[in-house]
Amino acid sequence: MTKDGFYIQGYLPTSFNPDFILETNSSVVVAIEYKGEHLADLEYKKEIGSLWGGLHSKYKFVLATKKNIEEKISEIKKI
DSSP states (O other): OOOOSOOBOOSSSSOBOOSEEEEOTTOOEEEEEEOOTTOTTHHHHHHHHHHHHTSOTTEEEEEEOTTTHHHHHHHHHTO
């Protein structure tokens, strides 16, 4: 099965599609992944997403969880 649209390819054979993609008023593209803190792929997606987010100043990756969602929303509003 293939997925269409935006995805981030890491070192594992399967790519991942962030849950949300948005563009801020300052033209920064933000990829947002919302995860449960107990999920096994949390650290992998955080690592790969952070690498993608560091490729250019116009990219940002945000990993949000139930515990930090309000903080992450506040961060995104400041971009």
